């Protein structure tokens with residue numbers, strides 16, 4: 001599994017982690033096996049949020065990683081409606097309890113809500129001083145929000161911006177990638193497989209991915225992740241609730257696409273003009 005420095009942190013993180021949104025709806029025992037398999041294959045960045053299953057997913061992860069905590073780079077997120085100064089401290093305590101740990105590796109603001117950003121960030125700094133989180137970052141932040149956050153805490157403090165980025169939604173490539181790079185912020189791609197809307201076998205796009213996958217002896221899903229990972233400073237957190245899916249995804253961690261592969265994917269999934277409702281511009 002390839003590793004990269006995670007933003008400004010002195011931490012080498014696997015380029016592929018594991019997402020856990022909606023994991024509470026999957027078979028619990030199988031989901032726990034999938035998380036443990038992810039740790040075994042090096043997908044040790046585990047991403048969750050207090051929002052997921054209303055805390056149920058954090059509890060499930062707590063059970064899955066008990067005994068393996070030191071192997072995991074554990075990330076959770078505070079809900080924007082809780083993100084006052086004291087609300088953030090309290091939400092973190094609850095997440096720690098559910099995750100059965102005394103420290104998060106990364107704590108994110110899930111998206112920018114209506115509460116004052118400086119309160120959330122001051123709470124993150126306090127949690128960091130107390131050793132309850134190792135680092136903090138943001139999610140779903142556009143360029144203006146990201147620059148506002150950096151203005152508050154200074155350069156080199158925001159570890160990452162976790163944003164929507166997959167083959168069918170490449171808006172982050174327009175400007176956000178460059179701005180993250182300029183400030184040394186890691187870009188973490190969420191829904192990197194299109195959140196269940198992956199190109200079907202037999203479709204034109206599906207066939208482009210399938211033929212590249214066959215040439216490398218991997219699955220189309222691994223090819224899709226490798227394409228996103230060609231960008232420096234990028235990480236992906238696909239969700240998989242089945243151990244066999246986890247194993248297939250892990251192959252992307254070593255996969256080097258050939259220039260002709262990149263070209264073929266680029267023309268099947270063109271960047272196009274900005275079209276996201278999310279203002280990643």
Ligand SMILES: NC(=O)c1ccc[n+]([C@@H]2O[C@H](COP(=O)([O-])OP(=O)(O)OC[C@H]3O[C@@H](n4cnc5c(N)ncnc54)[C@H](OP(=O)(O)O)[C@@H]3O)[C@@H](O)[C@H]2O)c1
Pocket residue numbers: 018019020021022047048110139140162163189190191192193194195196219221237238239240241242244245246248249
């Ligand atoms: N910050 C935010 O606002 C935000 C928003 C959305 C998501 N996220 C994070 O990003 C993570 C990933 O995004 P996502 O959950 O939307 O979806 P995703 O990772 O784009 O896609 C997940 C889907 O792909 C399937 N899959 C995974 N590996 C596969 C394989 N090898 N072969 C076939 N199918 C495979 C999964 O099936 P199985 O489950 O059956 O394995 C699941 O249905 C989330 O779980 C969450 O942690 C963050």
